[in-house]
Amino acid sequence: MSETPDLSTIFFYIITRGLPNTLVLTIFGLVLGFLLGLALSLMSVYGSIELRWVASGYEKLLRGIPILILIYIFRWGMPGLFWYFESSLDRGLASVVLALALRSGAYQSQIFRGAILSVNPGQMDAGFALGMTRFQAFRYIVMPQALRLAVPGWSNEYAVVIKDSSFALDVGIFEMTKAANQLTVNFPQLLTMTMVVAAIIYFLFTFPVTKFFGDRQTKKLKDLGMGGN
């Protein structure tokens, strides 16, 4: 790339240099957010009034704070947080993953709560009538349906997290947006083109997922008559 890079060079540069970190941030953020969201949703559906209050308070708090501020707090405000990571870069990654997970957990909890609640409670009754314990009824009747019902909302959340991962560049992480930025510093005349390519790349990573899991799954759910009974 000694002269001005062309379209495909830009494309591959952003992907090869930036995609690994983008994916690491997105996957860990989503998975940890899933665990957190599941716990919170169980608390808000099946918990005592105190647990419900905690879950609801957490959600309101995290939905009201911009993700960038969270990242700054974890990175600069609490430098001792990830002391066991040797490399500064790993600590940066961990701070962003934490911020993404905390935020995503708040939104995923809404998704799962809606999914759990939309499973017809009469089915729970049927489960109890068979002699299932609360836990069994949840595990065999509600969970399988709730997970399927959550998929469209979940695919949406994936799109949000992968886009939010670009904030990581502010703490020195070399992900896709940073790669695009560096190209424009080196070749300022390509500012617009680079940004358009970056937009296309993100789109390629989000659209197929939301279309496939979102639309197709919604149709499958309708066919099975699940949810909204």
Place this chain on the structure above:
Amino acid sequence: MKREFAILGLVVALGVGLLGGWFIPSPITTPEGESLLSQIKTRGSIKVGTSADYPPFENYNVTLDLIEGFDIDVTEMIGDAIGVDVEWSDIPFDNLIGACLSGEIDMIAAAMNYNAERALQLAPSSTYFAVSQAVIVKESSLLTITSLDNLTNYQVGVQSGTVMQEDLEAIGMTVGINLTTFSRADLLMADLDIGGIDAAYVDEPIFAAFNRTYDFKIILSTPSEPLAFWTRYGEPELLYEINNVILDGYESGWIYGTITTWFG
């Protein structure tokens, strides 16, 4: 009653967490007795922060896939002198001071001018390079000024957190009214190019770098405070090493070679 306990518990937990994170001495910053320099030597690397949007001082070369520039070269010499590797952190210019104060990075090498306010927070090294600052406009612009004060009637752009921003604010310009700040130098240049601002006030050397792409010209040059490296107060050993390298650079002359490489 249980509800009140829950609220209390949550507030206490949050409070403890925040305060704990704040006050618990970070293992990253110097514990009692051990100097930063010896920590760096034990670790085998010095963590240096910069903002790689500023050629020829610092830039991430996408062709060679490495960080390069005048500041980079001098910092590498410092690393060699101490006997450690350099671990670079590339973050927005604005965040560098905070990162150094919190211990995330040990030193700042980012063409940061010496400045009394900054010296209140971080310890400057001996200055290592003198620059002037320039007001630049598009080649086609008819704007002429005789001093900085003339700029108050126009829309001027600067990089956020720089001495240039302070200078313009000192003559009464206000962000959002006639002053626009940008987190990156290349964004500042792009905005000048499209006419979002009438002029930009930058370090003169970067004008040359960006002028390879754009058509700009300098309409005013002003002297400025020279550049320094920055680290935390209370680390005389580290500062000694840094200053030694700078002095040696000028005494033995290797720094002139570096200057020629990057500034022509």
Place this chain on the structure above:
Amino acid sequence: MSEPILRLVDIWKSYEDLEVLKGISFDVAEKQVKVVFGPSGSGKSTLLRCINMLDPPDKGEIFLSGQSFMDPSVKLNKMREKIGMVFQHFNLFAHLKAIDNVSIGLRRVKGFSKEEAHAKALDALKSVKLTEWAEHYPAQLSGGQQQRVGIARALAMEPDLILFDEPTSALDPELIGEVLQVMLDIAKAGTTMLVVTHEMGFARAVASEMIFLDEGVVVERGTPKHFFESPKSERVKHFLKQIDVLYGRHEELLEPFDKEVNK
């Protein structure tokens, strides 16, 4: 005389300020089919939900084969295994095929192996004449078929007693017959059943006793013959007349479904 399968002693239940059940007591002996009927709001569904403790009663006791539900040492879910329930709105598990709907209780509650549970489930489906539809999902079945799966699901657990909560009330008229036919078959086979319904034809055919519930109280009880020939209370007479007016023609519908006609 041996212990009745089900004994209710003085059941009381209120929702907020409304007293729904006010001191209900009766027995159901083995192989008996008892029909509880009455106007809406009389507490019929509440009564069934009290029996398997989905909504526990405020006062009173429930005995299953002599064992009290109220005994704190008793495990509720173990007791529930012995009581089957068929719901007005079927309550099939939407994510499972018909065969799995029937077998899940056998596998997960009773602990049978996958193969054993599958075989038993198939038998249950056979008795409701739905073996061809075993691999279908509830959404692909008609209301009548879904309810028959619900009955199979209850039967497969081999319970001591099956509760039916208005099993045909949510069905389109032409589908009611197939479900009633299955209920008739299992009643004749000796299943102990407690049925809440206003299908008087069914009651007349197989009920050992009919219990009229109104405003939370047992107003009258007796054999079907008693009710249809000489009911005593005015409320009963009024109710039966209303039923006749609405469903009078139903008894004719029952006949064609004596033959095995699947939808």
